[in-house]
Structures are given as structure tokens and as C-alpha cells.
Amino acid sequence: MTHLVIASGGPHVDTALHAGPESPGGPDTADVVVLDLEAEDGANGTARAAESLGVRTIKARDLAAADLEVTSAVVVEPAAAHAVAIARALHDAGCPVSVTALAPEVTLVQESASHELLAPLRASLASAAPGRSWSLRAALRRAAPWAADGTKSLLIEDYPGRGRPDRQAMAELRDTHRGQTCVIIGNGPSLNKIDFALLPGVATFGVNSLFLARDRMGFDPTFYVVEDTAVMADNLDAVRAVRAGSLKLFPAMYRETLDDKSVGDTVFFTMNRGFYSPDSPNFCTPRFSTAAEERVYAGQSVTLINLQLAYHLGFSRVALIGMDFSYVIPDSVVREGNVFTSTEDDPNHFDPRYFGAGKKWKDPQLERVKSNYELARQFFEADGREIVNATVGGSLEVFPRLTLEDTLAGKPAPTTV
Numbered sequence: 001m002t003h004l005v006i007a008s009g010g011p012h013v014d015t016a017l018h019a020g021p022e023s024p025g026g027p028d029t030a031d032v033v034v035l036d037l038e039a040e041d042g043a044n045g046t047a048r049a050a051e052s053l054g055v056r057t058i059k060a061r062d063l064a065a066a067d068l069e070v071t072s073a074v075v076v077e078p079a080a081a082h083a084v085a086i087a088r089a090l091h092d093a094g095c096p097v098s099v100t101a102l103a104p105e106v107t108l109v110q111e112s113a114s115h116e117l118l119a120p121l122r123a124s125l126a127s128a129a130p131g132r133s134w135s136l137r138a139a140l141r142r143a144a145p146w147a148a149d150g151t152k153s154l155l156i157e158d159y160p161g162r163g164r165p166d167r168q169a170m171a172e173l174r175d176t177h178r179g180q181t182c183v184i185i186g187n188g189p190s191l192n193k194i195d196f197a198l199l200p201g202v203a204t205f206g207v208n209s210l211f212l213a214r215d216r217m218g219f220d221p222t223f224y225v226v227e228d229t230a231v232m233a234d235n236l237d238a239v240r241a242v243r244a245g246s247l248k249l250f251p252a253m254y255r256e257t258l259d260d261k262s263v264g265d266t267v268f269f270t271m272n273r274g275f276y277s278p279d280s281p282n283f284c285t286p287r288f289s290t291a292a293e294e295r296v297y298a299g300q301s302v303t304l305i306n307l308q309l310a311y312h313l314g315f316s317r318v319a320l321i322g323m324d325f326s327y328v329i330p331d332s333v334v335r336e337g338n339v340f341t342s343t344e345d346d347p348n349h350f351d352p353r354y355f356g357a358g359k360k361w362k363d364p365q366l367e368r369v370k371s372n373y374e375l376a377r378q379f380f381e382a383d384g385r386e387i388v389n390a391t392v393g394g395s396l397e398v399f400p401r402l403t404l405e406d407t408l409a410g411k412p413a414p415t416t417v
Contacts, residue, residue: 004073004090004136005034005055006083007046033058033068035086069133072096095134163255165270170293170312173247173267177203178314181408184306185210185221186391188324191350193392198404203246203315205306209235211242212351222246225309227271227302230339230360232257249309251296270295271305275372284368286375299372300365307376307387316385319407322350323389325396327364338363373398388413 034050034057050057058068073095075087091097182203185191187210196217206221208231214220224244226232232239232254240258242248244265250258251271258266272295274282287297288304292312296305303323310318327348333340342359345352355361377399380387389396390404400413407413 002068002070002133003032004068004070005032006073006075006087007034007036007050032056068136070095070136071133072098074098090134090136093134163252163268165252166267167270167293169267170269174293174312175314179316180314181317181319181410182222182310182313182315183319183321183390183404183407184303184310184323186303186320186322186324187349187354188322188326188391188394189348189350190324190392190394191322194321194404198408202408205310206242206244207302207306209238209349209351209354211235211238212353220245223306223309224248225302225306226250226254227298227305228362230362234359269293269309272297275299275368286372288372288375288379290379300368301372304369304372304376307373307380311379311383311385317407318380318385318387319390319402319404320387320396320399321390321392321404323391323396324348324394325366325369325391326394327366329363338365370398386413 032055034046034055036046036050036057036059047057070090073087073090075083075097087097087099180203182205183199184205185207187208191213196219199217200219203223204219204221205223205225207225208228210221210224220243222245224242225248226239236257246265248258248266250266250268252268253271255268269292272287272289274280275284275287275298277283286299288311289296289308290311292308296308298305303320307318329340330342330344330347332343334343340361340363342355342357342361344357346355346359349355373396377387387399388402388407389399390402390407400416402411402413
């Protein structure tokens with residue numbers, strides 16, 4: 001049995017090893033290991049405090065080689081960002097993690113992470129499960145919370161410093177549409193075959209350059225989302241001018257670009273980009289968030305973002321339209337790695353101007369999109385919810401098909417794809 005104290009200061013060690021309202025109650029020091037995140041010359045004396053209490057320590061630089069089985073852990077506020085990241089990694093792996101606080105008169109000689117970062121851990125206080133342990137190395141490998149030198153936060157997947165997310169606003173949106181049906185509007189050519197008269201009064205998600213179809217649709221989408229940096233850069237004024245019936249939902253990295261300049265109410269969320277980062281152990285690994293107030297995972301398509309947002313909002317049935325799931329890459333495009341610049345009309349969307357001449361777009365890599373869709377379906381079905389494909393034609397066969405009319409009428413979808 002090993003109780004891990006995630007510490008970046010001597011006061012952390014003292015607090016964690018003495019009983020308090022949220023502390024583990026002072027476990028036997030023989031069962032405690034202190035994860036020392038301080039630099040060698042740290043001013044807070046983590047190592048000294050641990051030594052004085054007869055507690056073993058392990059340095060951050062040794063994390064990669066550590067083979068430690070952990071039964072429970074504690075993190076003490078205020079906590080450095082990398083301490084929060086490691087606590088989160090264990091928490092996400094299923095290990096009981098508790099949160100306690102330093103006495104108010106104690107001041108640490110370091111920059112502390114935001115208090116709100118620890119909210120999800122504080123909300124899931126638990127005692128250790130008898131006979132159960134979690135591999136620290138495996139948890140950290142999955143979550144990648146440390147940098148190469150073992151001392152810096154690798155919360156880079158969440159675009160640190162690139163805009164403040166509205167965590168409280170996102171939390172308040174949870175389950176506000178529980179049990180309802182929504183429609184996520186894709187932008188494929190088949191969108192031109194949709195009877196938009198069916199959709200007023202139905203919650204809808206619109207994305208990217210859907211504003212090109214505004215006059216034809218005759219209504220504003222309930223929610224409007226943009227993930228792609230190329231789409232944002234090429235259409236900034238149009239994105240700012242879009243009116244959403246309820247909310248615009250954007251990654252927080254766009255806050256400085258859009259805040260106070262965008263029409264209507266806007267809520268910013270944390271977007272994790274690990275799927276796109278070759279340096280991340282999560283590169284091309286599908287993930288699905290059930291806590292969008294914490295973060296939403298990118299996954300090669302803005303539709304995955306919308307599916308996580310729809311899940312967070314509580315929708316029990318999600319219909320996809322305009323999801324043709326097929327792309328033609330014209331020979332005329334100018335290629336720069338995975339980024340293309342069009343030199344002619346766009347054949348892949350409902351409007352030839354969508355990614356028309358001069359517009360930048362990214363390699364769709366549909367196999368990667370498909371793997372994310374498959375995971376999203378599993379999450380919805382595990383919670384008794386469903387995603388149906390109401391696209392007219394197209395090549396997307398991950399979800400059961402049902403016409404839009406039957407979907408909105410509540411008819412059951414086929415049980416097999």
C-alpha cells in the first residue's frame with residue numbers, strides 16, 4: 001500500500017501527513033512516498049520536510065523510470081500546475097485522489113496554479129480501494145503531465161496561456177437539454193438536399209462557414225462552433241458576425257481574437273490538442289470528454305467537438321446531417337504539409353465558395369475522423385443515448401441511419417449499422 005503525496009514545498013508535506021478535514025488522516029509514514037516537484041535548490045524544503053518525518057521521496061526527474069504502485073494520493077492547495085497535472089493523471093486512471101489546503105497563513109515561494117484547476121479532484125474525494133493499486137508510470141504515460149526535464153507542466157495540450165476558459169459557465173450548461181434531440185449540421189454537398197423547414201424549433205449545432213447557407217436555411221443555429229485555425233483566420237469577420245440562437249461556443253485560444261468583438265453570447269472552453277501533437281503520447285489517440293467544463297478533446301473533425309458538447313448539454317439523441325464523409329483533393333491545390341490552399345471552387349462542401357480559391361484547409365484524414373466517431377458512439381450508447389446519421393447519401397457508416405423526418409418524429413433507429 002503506497003500513499004503518494006504530490007508536493008512542491010515543505011508545508012505541503014506537513015499538511016498532507018497530518019489529519020485535517022479533507023486530508024487522508026495521517027497514514028503510516030512507512031506507506032507514504034513524497035513526489036518532490038521542487039527544483040534541487042527549492043526554497044520550500046520539500047526534501048527536508050520529508051526527511052524530518054522519515055518519509056521516502058522521489059524526484060520529478062525520476063518519474064519516467066519510476067515503477068511505483070499507488071493506492072491513493074493527496075495534492076495540497078495552492079498547487080503548482082505540474083502537481084495538478086500529475087494528480088489529474090492518477091485521478092483519470094481511477095486512483096482515489098484527495099485535495100486539502102494549506103493553512104491560510106502559509107505562503108509558498110512559487111507560482112501557484114489556479115484554484116479552479118483542482119475542482120474536479122475536490123469533487124471526487126474518495127478513500128483508497130482495499131487491495132487496489134495504480135501504476136504511477138502508466139498513469140503518467142497516458143496523461144503526459146511532465147516535460148522532458150521532469151519539472152515543467154505539459155498542460156501544453158490544453159493551449160496554456162492562450163485564453164481563459166469559462167469553466168463556471170460551461171459547468172452551468174451541463175444537462176440543460178437533458179433528454180432532448182439535437183441536430184449537428186455538417187457542411188457537405190448533401191446539405192443542399194435537406195428540407196430546412198423541418199428544423200426551426202429544433203436545437204442545432206452549426207460550424208465553420210455555415211453562415212454561407214444562412215439565407216437558404218432561414219434560421220440561425222442554436223449553437224455555433226469553430227475549431228479549425230485556418231477557418232478562423234480566413235473568415236474572422238464573418239465568424240464574429242454570426243448570430244447563434246443561443247450561444248457561440250469556441251476554444252479558449254480564440255478568446256483574445258473574439259472576446260468583445262463577437263455578436264451574441266459566447267462561452268469559451270478548453271480544447272485539448274493532444275490528438276494533433278506528434279510529441280504527445282496521445283497523438284492520434286481518440287478521446288472523449290464527459291466533463292466539458294474541464295476540457296474537450298480535439299479529434300480531426302469539429303464534429304467530435306460538437307458531439308462532446310452535445311453530450312455535456314445532455315442531449316439524448318443527436319442527428320447528423322450534411323456529413324458526406326468523402327473528400328476530393330483537387331490536383332490544383334497548393335500543398336504545405338497537411339495544409340492545402342485552393343486555387344478553384346470547392347467540390348467538397350455545400351457551397352463552392354466554402355474552401356474556394358485562396359482559402360486554406362487541412363487534410364481531412366478520414367480514417368482518423370472515423371476512429372473518433374467510433375469512440376463517440378460508444379460513449380453515447382454506454383449512457384443510453386444515441387447518435388444517428390440523417391445525412392442524405394454520403395459514405396459515413398459509423399452510426400445507424402435514419403431519415404431526418406423519422407429522427408425528429410422519435411422513431412427508433414436500426415440496431416445495427
